[in-house]
Amino acid sequence: MATMTATAVRSSARSGGLAGQTAMITGRWLRAQYRSPALIAFTLVQPAIWLLLFGQLFKGVVKLPGFSDSSYIAFLTPGIVMMTALMSSGWAGTTFITDMERGVMDRMLTSPVRRGALMAGQLLSNATTTVIQTILVFAIGLAAGARYDGNGLGYVVTIVASMLVGTAFGSLSNAVALLTRQQEALIGIFQFVSLPLTFLSSIMMNPKLAPHWVEVGARFNPVDWATVAARQSLTANPDWSSVTRHGLYLLAFTLFVAYLSTRAFRTYQRSV
Amino acid sequence: MAPPTHARTGGGDLAIEVTDLVKTYPAARKKPPVRALDGLTFDVPAGVVLGLLGPNGAGKSTAVKILTTLSRADSGTARVAGLDVVNDQQAVRLAIGYVPQKSSSDPMATGTENLVLSGRIYGLSKSDSVRRSAELLERFGLADAADRQVRTYSGGMQRKLDVALGLVHRPTVLFLDEPTTGLDPEARADLWTEVERLSAAEGLTVLLTTHYLEEADRLAAQLAIVDHGKVVASGSPEELKAELRGDSVQVELADATSANRVHSLISELPGIGEIVVEGNVLRARVDRGATAVPAVLGVLEEQEIAVAAVTVARPTLDDVYLRYTGRTFRAAERASDAEKERAA
Numbered sequence: 001m002a003t004m005t006a007t008a009v010r011s012s013a014r015s016g017g018l019a020g021q022t023a024m025i026t027g028r029w030l031r032a033q034y035r036s037p038a039l040i041a042f043t044l045v046q047p048a049i050w051l052l053l054f055g056q057l058f059k060g061v062v063k064l065p066g067f068s069d070s071s072y073i074a075f076l077t078p079g080i081v082m083m084t085a086l087m088s089s090g091w092a093g094t095t096f097i098t099d100m101e102r103g104v105m106d107r108m109l110t111s112p113v114r115r116g117a118l119m120a121g122q123l124l125s126n127a128t129t130t131v132i133q134t135i136l137v138f139a140i141g142l143a144a145g146a147r148y149d150g151n152g153l154g155y156v157v158t159i160v161a162s163m164l165v166g167t168a169f170g171s172l173s174n175a176v177a178l179l180t181r182q183q184e185a186l187i188g189i190f191q192f193v194s195l196p197l198t199f200l201s202s203i204m205m206n207p208k209l210a211p212h213w214v215e216v217g218a219r220f221n222p223v224d225w226a227t228v229a230a231r232q233s234l235t236a237n238p239d240w241s242s243v244t245r246h247g248l249y250l251l252a253f254t255l256f257v258a259y260l261s262t263r264a265f266r267t268y269q270r271s272v
Numbered sequence: 273m274a275p276p277t278h279a280r281t282g283g284g285d286l287a288i289e290v291t292d293l294v295k296t297y298p299a300a301r302k303k304p305p306v307r308a309l310d311g312l313t314f315d316v317p318a319g320v321v322l323g324l325l326g327p328n329g330a331g332k333s334t335a336v337k338i339l340t341t342l343s344r345a346d347s348g349t350a351r352v353a354g355l356d357v358v359n360d361q362q363a364v365r366l367a368i369g370y371v372p373q374k375s376s377s378d379p380m381a382t383g384t385e386n387l388v389l390s391g392r393i394y395g396l397s398k399s400d401s402v403r404r405s406a407e408l409l410e411r412f413g414l415a416d417a418a419d420r421q422v423r424t425y426s427g428g429m430q431r432k433l434d435v436a437l438g439l440v441h442r443p444t445v446l447f448l449d450e451p452t453t454g455l456d457p458e459a460r461a462d463l464w465t466e467v468e469r470l471s472a473a474e475g476l477t478v479l480l481t482t483h484y485l486e487e488a489d490r491l492a493a494q495l496a497i498v499d500h501g502k503v504v505a506s507g508s509p510e511e512l513k514a515e516l517r518g519d520s521v522q523v524e525l526a527d528a529t530s531a532n533r534v535h536s537l538i539s540e541l542p543g544i545g546e547i548v549v550e551g552n553v554l555r556a557r558v559d560r561g562a563t564a565v566p567a568v569l570g571v572l573e574e575q576e577i578a579v580a581a582v583t584v585a586r587p588t589l590d591d592v593y594l595r596y597t598g599r600t601f602r603a604a605e606r607a608s609d610a611e612k613e614r615a616a
């Protein structure tokens with residue numbers, strides 16, 4: 001017995017650090033994404049359609065009294081960036097469910113890999129998609145005539161905010177996946193949640209012009225925090241305190257749900 | 273980190289010690305919870321292949337999940353490689369390999385990518401992991417498919433890769449949950465040879481769950497028959513068979529309605545042990561098959577009962593199973609399948 005225990009104890013040091021393991025897991029998901037080009041194309045085409053469709057549909061709202069922006073496409077673009085980050089991250093959990101339906105999740109959970117690395121790796125690959133989408137939406141917006149007077153910092157803020165939205169809602173999606181273990185349940189819950197998150201916000205409309213309850217809802221909506229921070233940072237004279245405040249709310253929310261989703265592995269393990 | 277090495281332990285060491293495990297799962301609404309394990313107790317000496325044999329729903333996978341730290345028992349203790357599965361969880365994980373009942377490879381990745389990632393997760397360096405992966409792919413006859421995505425593999429190839437995934441980090445204890453279910457005979461034989469080699473040449477301890485009596489007979493040095501979450505019999509296949517004195521006689525009647533009458537007729541004959549009736553088939557334990565068969569046939573002929581077939585056999589694992597669970601292995605399978613359907 002002594003020999004065995006000694007061997008095990010010698011190797012009981014965690015294998016690799018959190019960062020190293022996260023990088024390995026990220027690599028796995030990036031490779032899988034890169035191998036499904038159809039899926040990538042879809043996640044890129046969808047925001048382009050929204051931008052052009054809504055851009056045409058609601059072009060006239062800028063003429064409403066009280067709508068301070070003069071170009072609707074310039075107003076809409078950061079909103080569509082966040083909406084895209086939200087919508088495509090909602091699918092994140094489906095990869096976990098595929099892993100659970102096979103024995104991949106169970107094999108991973110009995111290996112020395114940290115739960116944090118399993119979660120972070122998947123979220124990082126998700127965030128990579130979000131960055132690409134954000135850049136593409138901007139490119140389309142600019143091509144359609146959107147102009148921003150601020151310096152380049154606004155673009156950086158928007159990209160970071162979109163990554164946070166993607167990570168937060170990707171975490172939630174993963175958590176729901178671990179709790180429900182069902183593709184249908186995950187998709188149903190996400191559709192139920194994503195609609196209010198999109199419309200109780202300033203994504204398409206200045207909430208000051210909407211019913212009061214929309215404005216109240218938007219105040220508690222992480223997607224709106226990101227939209228406000230991005231839009232503000234893109235103006236000629238950004239109100240940096242507002243950008244910082246909304247950015248910090250968003251960061252805190254993201255860290256909170258990422259922590260919760262990592263805890264959801266325990267719930268999953270209790271049910272297997 | 274030093275790569276995990278094989279712990280070669282002297283005789284008498286236990287690689288797996290399971291004591292009184294109980295595990296219940298909450299059931300669907302208005303139903304009592306399912307008691308998947310109900311005081312499961314067994315040991316596996318180091319370097320031995322143990323077969324956990326039992327029908328659907330017996331609790332085999334549940335036991336494996338607890339031993340591999342995936343799941344946790346409600347009560348009882350389990351030690352693997354000398355380590356407690358709850359208190360020394362992380363060390364247990366480094367010491368074991370787990371091949372789940374469901375295929376455990378990533379279908380979007382190639383065979384090599386699957387293995388290399390697994391090795392890296394266990395702390396192997398990149399180059400060690402690549403070398404070890406190539407070695408395993410070669411050994412399992414997958415070298416040609418190494419750079420193909422796993423979703424293009426056949427079922428047998430995927431299962432071999434699953435076993436390879438359980439071995440990348442050179443574990444001391446390997447858990448195989450139904451490694452050959454659904455494989456064709458050839459692929460099954462390949463895997464058997466490989467498991468035999470691993471235990472003989474590398475001193476690996478293997479816990480194997482199976483539905484196949486033949487597999488248990490061939491691979492397992494020790495068997496534990498599990499039924500309703502408990503071990504109902506254990507020992508080597510030979511010991512278990514030897515405990516059943518005598519032979520087994522099976523009488524297949526042309527007509528099931530006479531089965532009960534035949535039961536009482538036969539049980540009065542000398543040298544006849546327990547008799548089990550299943551439909552139109554009677555199975556009896558007898559001291560000597562050679563004398564029992566003519567006697568049985570004589571009685572049946574006298575009473576003009578039509579017989580389809582009579583066979584006599586040395587005890588098999590199926591007889592062992594019958595003895596300890598009161599059902600033949602196949603009947604137990606059918607019963608639990610029906611139970612599952614009712615529950616669904």
Ligand SMILES: Nc1ncnc2c1ncn2[C@@H]1O[C@H](COP(=O)(O)OP(=O)(O)OP(=O)(O)O)[C@@H](O)[C@H]1O
Nearest residue numbers: 271272297306308327328329330331332333334335
């Ligand atoms: N995750 C779960 N949730 C609820 N019940 C479960 C769960 N896993 C297993 N059970 C129940 O526990 C019992 C034992 O199941 P287990 O999977 O351990 O059986 P098994 O011996 O591996 O069967 P099989 O040969 O079909 O794989 C069964 O009644 C099963 O329905």
Ligand SMILES: [Mg+2]
Nearest residue numbers: 332333334373
């Ligand atoms: Mg099972």
